[in-house]
Amino acid sequence: MPLSFVVSFLVVLITACTGSPNPGVSPVQSPNDDRQYRLLTLENQMQVLLISDPQTPKAAASLDVNVGHAENPDDRGGLAHFLEHMLFLGTDKYPDPAEYEKFVTEHGGNRNAYTSFEHTNYFFDIDAAYLPEALDRFAQFFISPRFDEELVDKEKNAVQSEYQMGLKSDSRRGLDVLQEVMNPEHPFSRFSVGSLDTLADTPQASVRDDLLVFYDKYYSANLMRLVVLGAGSLDELESMVAPMFSPVPNKAFEHETIAAPLFTAGELPAMLQIKPQATRRLLQVMFPLDDYRDDYRVKPMSYLGNLVGHEGEGSLLSQLKAEGLAESLSAGSGLGWRGGSLFNVSVTLTEEGVENYDRVVQLLFNYLDMVREAGPKRWLYEEQSRVAELAFRFKERAEPINYVASLASSMHYYAPEDVLQGNYIMSDYQAQMLEDMFSHLEPANALVILDDQSVSTDRVSEHYGAPYSIAQVREAQLAVWQGDAGELPLALPAANEFIVDDVALVSVDKASAGNPKLVLNEPRKRIWFAQDDEYRIPKGAMYVNFRSPEVGQNAEQAAMAALYTSLLRDQVNEYTYPALLAGLNFSFYKHAQGVSLRISGYTDKQFVLLKDILADIAETGFDQQRFDNIRANFVRSLENAVAKRPSSQVFDDLRESLLHGEWGEQALIAALQSTELDTLNAYAASFWASASAEALIYGNYTDAAVDDLAGMLDMVVPSGKPPALSPLQVTKLAEGERALFPVSVEHDDAVLAWYLQGAGNSWQDRAATALTAQIMKSGFFQQLRTEQQLGYIVQAFSWSQLDVPGLVMLIQSPVADSAALAEAMEAYLGRVEGELDEEQYLRHRRVLVNEINRPQKNMWERAEFYWQSIAKKRYAFDGREQLAEAVEAMTLADWSAYYRQNFLSLSRSLQVAAPGKWGVLPTGDQQEYPSAAEIKASHNVYIIE
Template sequence: MQRFVVYRLNRRGCNMFISVTTRALTLIFALLFTLSACTPAQRAGTEQAADPMAIEISPNDTRAYRALVLENGLRLVLVSDPEAEKSAAALAVRVGSLQDPAEQQGMAHYLEHMLFLGTEKYPEPSEFDEFMSQNGGMLNAYAANDHTNYMFEVNNDALPESLDRFADFFKAPMLYPEYADKEVNAVHSEWSMRSASDGFILFSLLSETINPEHPFSQFNIGNLETLSDKPGSNLHEELIAFYERYYSANQMTASVLSNRSLDELEMLARDVFADIPNREIAAPQVDVPPVRDEDVGILLSYRPQMEMRSLFIDFIIENNRDEYAYKPNELIAYVINSEMPGTPAALFRELGWIDSLGAYAQPDIFGNAGLFRIGVDLTETGYQNRETIVGVLLNYVEQVRYEGIGEHYYDELNTVLQNDFAFLRRSGGFQYTTSLAANLLYYPFNHVISHSYTLVEYAPERIQRVLDQLTPERVRVTFVSPEQEVDTPIPFTDGFYSRAALDMETITAWRSEAQQFVVQMPAVNSLLPDDLSLVAGDFHQRPQHVVDQGSVSAWLMRSERFQEPRAEVRIQLYQPFHHRSLEERMARSVLMDMFALSQQALAREASIAGVSFNLSAGDGLSLNLSGFNDKQALLAERVLTDFAQFEPTTAGVEQSVDRMRRNIQNARLRFPVQQLMPSFNRLMRLPSADTDAQLAALQNITTADVKAVRDRLLRENTLRMYVHGNYSATGVSELASKVAALGGVDRTRAVEHAPIVTPRSDLHISWQEDVDLDDTGFLDVWILPAEDLNNRAHAALLSEMMRTRFFTELRTEDQLGYSVGVTQVGLEDFTGIGFLIQSPVRGPAPLLERFDAFRAGYRERLANMSEQEFRQFQQGVLTNLTQPPQTLAEEAGRFIGDWQNQRYRFDTRTRYQQELENTTLSSVQAYFDRVFATENSARILVQLRGRNFREIDFATIEGLEVIESLDVWSREQLGGE
């Protein structure tokens, strides 16, 4: 069972505005509120019935669907998938942080936390967590600006009981006062973890600089200050009032997926959801404009916590989500994002000014309005020319507005969307039901799946209406760099900013300076697939060795399950490199960084056409291709030819060295919990080096060094290939021949993996450092010196069994931190168990004491566990392992590991399943005693001590060796001095 509560639209990435969780408020569903109905799904491309509840699905989708509107107004989608090994459900409520009371900011997020903690029918606060854990489940939730979404996944046989528990959240949550106080601490910990994050701070900067009367300007996470009793505002009373005001069935949508029939699912759904109270409320509306006249035509400056240089060009636009079928925003972003020759992105990259450029719209981010943003990541040289870059982009937007977006761009995007939808990839039930429930808040039933792929007609007037809002007079420009002068704190963050008017005289000067650069709209995409047919030939049950020529080896797996014109291709030009010097390894990294940037135009063109590629270097070159297979061979040849002809420049090397320096230094400012496993890997995977040594090696890299590494990587190679999907043996052989000719293939050798520190029973080590962050990060890993699948099976099962209890005790009960977990830790064929936490309230030594106390308590719990409870845990882990793959890529992944490790029986997964099936309660109890005995296991501690805990000792155990230097440690383990 996994649970990690997500609060915010910017949770998943550094770009805080790109998110699937931001949704607009629309009225397009009014006709659906009146009655219950159910209709079969319709295939895309067929004549649609008049019934607006007929769900349009991909021809590639074999699942059955049903749309329902219950008597209480709740709308839901049911999905019957006979192959599903697990069931999933989600429920979304049309309320988010935009509805937070001014006196209790963060309320929507706080309520999302509280609903998990007991209901009238199931009053125990951890009951649902425990039930999920025992039945192979996981649960989650998030609160966005305009909606809140709750979801779970569980073993099929536990669906009825799970739905009963889940639905009770929305009928009779306990909202215990005593847990209300505790859970504020969890919300506070979540805020504390993010308050120094640049992504969160930049999001807060947007909130801080719009109309202060607009609810988007409020603090939306919440902390101990904002979520508290105040004169005239009692937190617990406000919590209940918020729930009773907004949690109404007629403003809820749900989805349920299972292997059961649609009739069975409908019966279950009606049974649990039909009596959720309908308070007959109207959809929440925002009627305050997001910006005043003084909030546009402004220049914002932000000095980041990490070293980074960026600029943003923002325009406030009308909320046009209801025009999704015409995609005006997407078409405009399509031509701005292009890196075809002559476009702004291509120009800037040629000048060495940018690392990336991206345009996108969020038409409803403010509820009643949206944002169109052009974001640019800058090099140092680009930062020095930032005003010119803004001028070029504003001129380009004006050019697009003047020339219009021609129908050929519409045709190209339409082809891309039709191809994607025709062969739409499946997602797992958990993710799928989450998106269906959220989408149903904003799209009609018939487009709840297809809305992203629907493009009904070329509508230049709709495009022009958006372009007319992207004017210099209404622009908001943000510069981000360590050099920015700032003077104003950004509330509830560690950041500072400054704000100034951006008058038309300044903008005109920037645009005039930019006129020296001529840019043009993009050419047509040459990588769109022409042939979407399936190759002839037999399907395979396991990979076939189709090329075996000494220095060239290739395996092919034709998938019977995924009969689609796609393939997963892995190409390895192998040569041992891990034994080379740190300087050579760093030069390799610089080379690959430079080359990746040089390929951005090709990568974007390929991505639009439905195929992706990645060229990396470890022990030799590795080229991965994924997507439509029609142009993959052409793309592979082009990438490797470009690499062989790539000529690094002095300026390019200097920029890459600077990027890598920033990446290395910025890594030390990531959340402590995000640094734990990388620190573990640096300890246990060889060779490794201290940060200072890496930085020193970087500074000495020359253009000649980079060229030498490029040449080294293109000679004396062994070619290994794995192809999964729509290829014939002849096609694989032809591709192998082309790659061998380009890649200097003339050696026959077995693959040697980079060395590791072999776990031993006397290996007890600790990496500990003071970090320039507030919180403590702590990781405690135990690994038995056993490389067999029996050990792996027991570690996987035991870590799953402990996960929920660990979370409940340390997070829910003790409130020691927001990020808390137990995880299985893999080190080649060794498997261990790791306990981790990021804590704002405890230092390292007390955390180790609490970890030890947990293990002692769990040993007693394990000793008293019933066979039935154990079998539930075991079945949950087995179900995760045995459920059918949802995509071709997932299916390929089940064989690629064995291919990489030269296990050509391709049976590791099967043998691992057998070991899991053979585990017993007594064998797990014995494993617990064995693995958590210091005399039996290697024990690795990673201790990151934050600023607030400098006076607290690092943890220690008997016989612990503190690693002072990774350089010395690595040399010792490799047999050096």
């Protein structure tokens, strides 16, 4: 249950929904949305949105409480977050703390929650038939939670683990500093995560007493918004939901406007410097502004963010790159509260940018001056409005669990009729409001934050120990920021040529519908084609895989391929960025056997974009400065791997041990440091000389698209017989093998990732391994996390590598060494079979079959399935059916025999362990390996043709 500092820049209209919605009001729906909706207000003033979707395989629900860490008492940092944890651990009606997690998991579901500044959001999904039982358990969170004393004491350790896990996170550390330097009277200054110290009992009150007080005060039905999505009719859903949630008490609590300013008079302008853990070169400029959330039809911050954050020709980022000062830039609204908001500009700097950060700030204010002098532009506003309107018109289905969680939060802020379209409305152009907002974007109203290892600091933040310094900006520095940056090609964005004109749907030929067909098969070019006859939107996916033997053989090739794709993305960014804004997505990235290019979105302008990109590829030539900066940024990102979450670092080491063609950070850094521009240009020429292309065209296309794509591919793909490719390989562990790979992670926590490989890669092996993960995951979490409190990250899951099945158990622990973690995991493995009866097994099997057969909910899921099937040479596109049949055919006796043989007695085991502060590794008769390379060199492999 992660605590998230989640602030949507579109969360607005806090006053519009404080009363009861008109029962006759229905939310405005996208024309592409065929679900049914109903808004209602229960007797206790809880507002509810019901969604009927008879075809949904998953039901989902979310309840959002308009309470977050802003309400933490001054002496109880993290209390709101701790309360979020505790609600999962038993109620009067369902006292077993494992019951909710077990029921949801055994019936195909997931559950989670997050706490932010103003919100605590609880959500789950489940197989649609089991919504009533799950919803009844969920409702009890808000009626009669137990707050069991023993569990209160245990769960404090989970919060402490989550807190410790973030101690090396620069984003958490930066937030800690920001909260420390702002006005202590503002509630945002309160510690959000919590720790054993802040949640300890005191002579005045136990933390349980404070939880009860907090819950009784703030968890009021009138502050709650509930969204329920199910397969039943609206009447059926209402008759189920109303009696379940009407008993939630209404304490009639009303929030007051936060009168305290974020920074007191005279504090700004200020310069805040923070020393990060990682090599992080980040400049942020924050401007406190009015609260514009009521003005969601205007969206003034969205308009401003589009201008400042633009990446096209004439943009601020374009100039920063031209001067070698920055790599990336983002701009938009950050925190919003009842009474104010922040507008943030974030710039990732180069080394030169750090040395000349005053110039970066000066360029920002020169750009803002230009925007202010130009004044609001209705045509620019209407462009954004048109893009937003199209996005809502052709809105596609999201995962039910994500959809309900987002809507429950939005319901606090949008008028009832706008709860579905509030994020997309931008219909009320108000020039005066925009001008008023522009007037606050001045140096005198700025907090400038520089994160870099080189900064001078004189203080340390209380909770995360981040070194920092803060000072008022001196007149001389302020004069530089306000000074004239010289004659510069800064300009407002040009008219966006990629905004779609034609949204007509093409006629579908029955022969071209259904699964893709290979319609072009030449030695160096293969094109698969299918028209969409189900989703019927004016969009499509065009994917091209360029394969070459120049990728995947060594670390040098891997580094150069990744660097080349980064340089190319940078080179085309100025004209692909407007396409992105217009709903036309582009990506270009390295994979195991080559590089892939993807274009997706509205089909109207796709070939215009593709032609420009391929022309740039064909010309191949990069600027020396951009090469130097991007290579340095790439090296820095690899060096910063040490600042990643310890469990993520260990998991990366596990992946490197198994996948041939994967190399660790040090090998890639060495390769990059020896790569020069001439070397890279030679590599690119060699890559394209040996490249072949396989493509998929799927969506709203005519068959003429095949010829168009084939002709354009000739710009980069040569003719003739392609060279042979090396096959993909996965490390093959031996029956009965016990391997140990100790890794070094700079963190006190111990981590163990225990990988158990399936006996083979047949459908039966995949089915048995996936079933094992489904059976294990709930109990593993409940016993090792909730009961034993071994850590915050406690997971068991299925993890296939190129269809070689495997099972992973993963724990990051601040309280136990990796030997103790291995013992706890092994003990759990020994209990799994004995705790499973026939009825439970059949439930798990049904859940897994349902998940495998779950229909793709949108065009992009379907396109990804087709693309992965083509990559795996499953040209019958029947992989899901094959796996589902194998699972369905496996009896409990079959599974038990497989489990005992392959996961207990003769397992194929690899443990990747970070010893943490204890310096202790798992014990036993294990073969220890010093590196991932040594593991791969000493083992046989699965050959993936």
